Amino acid sequence: MRLRLTKGAILAGLLASSGAALACADVGCDPNWSLFGGAQACHNRVVIAPGNDSRVNLLALLRDSAGLGLTGAVTGGGDYPKPEYDEEGFGHTFLDWGMVTRTWVPELDPNAAATAEVTNGPCDWFRSGAPDFAAALGANRALPAAERSTLTAAREKMVARCSDSTLPEVLPGIAVNSAPGKAFLGYLAASDAFYADRYADAAKAYAALTGAPDPWVAETARYMVARAELRLALAKSIDQYGFFDGLKSVDKAAAQRGRTALADYLKAWPKGRYAESARGLERRAMWLTGDFAALGERYESLLAAMPTDGEALVGLINEADGKYLSTSDNPNPRGGGLLLLAAADLTAMRVANPDDRYDMGGGESPLGADVLASQQASFLRAPQLYAFLQANHAFYVAKDYARVLQLIPDDAKRPSYTPLAFSRQVLRGQALAAKGDPNEAGFWLELLGGAKALWQRPTVELGLAMNWERHGRLGAVFAPGSPITDRMIRDILMTHSAGPALLRRLALDVANPQEQRDTALFTLLYKQLSRGDYAGFRANQSLVRADAPTDGLWGFAPGTTAPLGLFAKGRTAQAGFACPALLGTVATLAANPRDIHARLCLGEFWRLNNFDGFTTLDTAPSKGLLGGAANDFPGRPLARGAIYAGVIADPRSTPGDRAYALYRAVNCYGPSGYNSCGGDDVDKPVRKGWYDRLKREFPKSPWAQKLKYYW
Template identity: 55%
Template sequence: MRRVGWKWVVGAGLLASSSVALACSDIGCEMSWNLFSGSYSCANRIAIGPGNDSRVNLFLLASDSAGQGLAATSYPKAEWEEEGFGQVFLDWQMLQNAIAPLPDDAERGYSGVMSRCDHLDAGAVAFNEALGAAKGLPAEEKAALIATRGSIGQSCKSDAVPVQWPTAIKSSAGWAFLGYLRASDAFYADNWDEARNGFSALRGAKEPWVAETAAYMLVRTEMAASQNKALDEYGYYTGLKGIDQAAVARAAQALGDYRKAYPQGRYAASAAGFERRVLWLAGNFDALGRQYESMLTARPVQDAQGLELVQEIDNKFLFNPDIEKPHGGGPMVLAAADLVAMRTVIDESGEVFEKPSLTAEDLASQQLAFATRPDLYAFVQANHAFYVAKDYRRVLALLPDDSHRPSYTPLAFSRQVLRGQALAALGDRNEAGFWRDLLNGATGLWQRPMVELGLTLNYERHGRLAEVFAAGSPVTRFELRDILLTHSAGAGLLRQVAGGGASAKERDRALYLLLYKQLSRGLYGDFLGDLAKVPTDAPWPAGEGTEAAQAALFSKGKVSDGFACGALGSTARTLASNAADPRALLCLGEFWRLNGYDGPQEQDRNPPAADLGGAVQEFAGAPLTRGAIYARVLASKSAGGEERAYALYRSVMCYAPSGYDGCGGTEVSVAQRKAWFNQLKAQFPKSPWAKKLRYYW
């Protein structure tokens, strides 16, 4: 779980750096189909906002600062947990895959999570090359040193055996390399004094590789020693109080010595990273923030190294448990921290767990820090006005209309989306026109789908559903149109789209929804009229899950497996004449049971009112459940013995084998199930259903 607001929810190990999404990866991600970004979510929007993953925000801010949009020009392939995103939502993984795609069989790692032991084998090649370049090193000593190099670091291995140190080393070069191996073995064994003394003594070695590498390893030794008491028994970081600051000071001195002696050395890039780590371990977070800001400004983030830098900043600065409130640094880092502090944290029950912690006074005190970026400061203020103060008119004052550009950088786009949200919150009559204007410049990845979402929400709220599906509609995303068909559209619109939708997929989907809602809500005559529109050559069975096969269910689906029923059309025809006909009702129940319609269906669940599909439900009524069907038949005076026996049997079987109702309707007690069971056995003992039923649940 990620830290939310300014508080640290779960401690992170000192070496752990990957921020974990709030949603469980094994159940995918459920999106809220709206523009609101006030609470952290597994699904991000391309517009910068408090609810986004802070890494996504920071990446977009850094890209904007460099005057860039996204370097990627095509959407990455969605992982299974991202399949519902369409091209409206994204997550950090998806953004990384768009910017720096990996080969199909590769996994994305992060170098910051490596422990000392992870480096043990990586240096073997360099060590062997250095041996090969050494002058005056006999071949037999070289072979002995190579063999010894393969056996050091036994503390890192589960099958550790004592190191057999060579005794026949005579040359000065050999002694230098052997001394390096002894110091390295002490390093991996957490024997800091021996490692420190060994590497210090080798900094003046005549072998260039040994001298430089020893100077570098002295930095690593002191940094590792400084953290020796900062990890608890489970390997989790306990905070700055556990850091040995004397060792940090020695690391800083050793690092300065190395960079002065080897400004272009073989470890120069790593040493630059160590400079940031020394600042982190020393608790010098103002300087660390300034360095991060400088790095974001100095280099583009549109590559793997840039993504890794963003990841590091997120962990070491934005979510550092030792920083009560991130400050210092520059406008980008501060803005990213401010957005996190504006989040409202919602718990699993939907209750507010934590309110935004950034106050108006906090924000006002930051004016000088944003002096070089007034546009970014205004954006941060506007987010506070929208998500915290709920002052939507102030948002409009801070973010002027700029909806006619031919294209947008990430921040410019985010400013306009937030303005559109404020217009929506105020019920401004020009909101729809604003979104239509913004569409023209929303050319970057994920931008147009987000603007389409804003426009579609407006159309739904204002009773303009038909405009979404009209010829030439600016709403082109199938996912958005499908949500309206699934939850909002009435019979007339579904019928219209079924006859002339934008694609065969959409037409088939509309026909399926129309038939399902008619049949489940008792509109049997209407159902019969539209059933004829299912093509006779529609694919079946529906194993492929295509929309055409969904519609074919009503003409080709299974209708019976023991209780005699005719075709579904015949059942509907009977119900159209007499909606209380017991046998036809039971056959309708058989159709639902045999075709997998037990339990709530997506098309019957109303989204939250603020989400797309939640403002309007033009198709009235609730579906007739199997449980309600059986109750009707048992209450019917016209039901015959066979119908009554089957209704009793199925009423009991609704609870098999879990003891929970699987048919919908009103759940009943075990005593009622027992009464049904006894009634079936007593009144209809010769019925096949009485003979078949052995338990009640």
């Protein structure tokens, strides 16, 4: 592949949003299950908030200004887009840029408009222009037929050579004599330079053709002068590895010449064949010349005039975000019109998430209150939006929750909500929660009535569920007729907060969907077995349905299929160490929890069914997240390594059991040297001691003979 294709791909990347990577669910994302929207993350909320992808905020603000909801209605009755919710654990509470845009166009690649140049490289463009070139040749009556054939064949060979530079050069030796023939040949020579990345030569050659006798050549050449200059402006800013070095390395003189050439073209051909493209390139020229003031004004006017859904809007928002809002090259992203200003203000209010141990913050001071105050005149026509921005600052930056309540009156009884109206009310609910207001739960219940758009109701359910969990009302979440119906919310509370009595009730409740009943029973049985409630496990194991699945333990998480069948059909023994079925082992442990052989058999069940390291149900979320405020299940989880340590130290153990415990204890560290059995790590000298003891005390044991190393 020739270098020019790489440059074309890089140029496409420059059109893409810089925030796309963080907005995309398919890179893998573990949402923080709370309403906190102050920190940048790989997921978004339907609530307009500082931490959202700025594209989502910009879209929501734009559609709100038109009196519309965030999403379209193309997906068939308002369904949530697939397959993300089946794969990523977003529930119906979180979203990304692609999910929002696919509510209009289900098959739309959310970055397609920004990355079209990667798929359709320069040589593809050259090829696609063949019909126009042929039409121009045919329209010129002064062009001899023989020259028309010669020029057509030459262009076809040039297209082939564009993709394969080993082919011979085309133009040397081609001769035409007519004036129009020479103009078309000059155009091909200029294009040969352009597609060979010799942009300075191309610009000069195209400029020489702007007065050509053929009208198509004259117009196309003037347009191509601009394109060549803009390509030249970028050429030195892309290194050999394909990295863009920022606007500081752009050839500003070439960029300005390109901008002037575009103005010249549009003055000469305001309705020309390339006029729409030229106006789009004007934005690129503004960007390359660093004229962000003009660029912001242009984006604002285009957004206001753009249809409020569809691929064109997605492409424009991608471009505005990547070129204006989310680029470090722009010294003042708050210099645009109302929409861009509001989106930039929100981004500037980002703060660290106190409930995310991985979020260290962005390292920059958030937007100052004085800066926001200075913008009041800009929002005279949008007082509610300005109050919303002030309230976000009060909540996330100043932590003045009383101020939030002053700025956003209670309006929780509407029949429906636009994006901004809904965002205002959710922020009010967050302030009520932060203040510990006793009316918080009632507020969420009232807000549920109008939360009808996609993602809105689950968001309100999350606020209500967190309130009930914090106040010891977990049972209300699962009571008959509960307003909390979102599966992910219920699953998170089942797997992290619910106690044995509630889990059993949920497993038996035929009004619950089967997958939720399975999750409740899997959680109950896992926690009873891992925490030593053997009698409880025996009483509930019979509830496992005959066709319960056994696969998917390591893919199990709230919202997915529970491998419930493991507790009925899981492996229990290997050759050389006899164990009964799991229920037999559990029955022995229920009668005597210290039974040595039964404990080893429980360890076998754990090992053979890959429960080592499975902590999904043992690792509680942070206290500020859903599932982190309550833990009604007693006891600590099982560590298989602790079983072996106990058996090794127990003088009651038989030689066969002690030998097996020593063998397994050593193998907990093999072959990596890291503990795979849980519990406290032991030093290598201790592991060597186990190995030596097995070899010394039980030399004829099959386990001593089988073990060749320690780690």
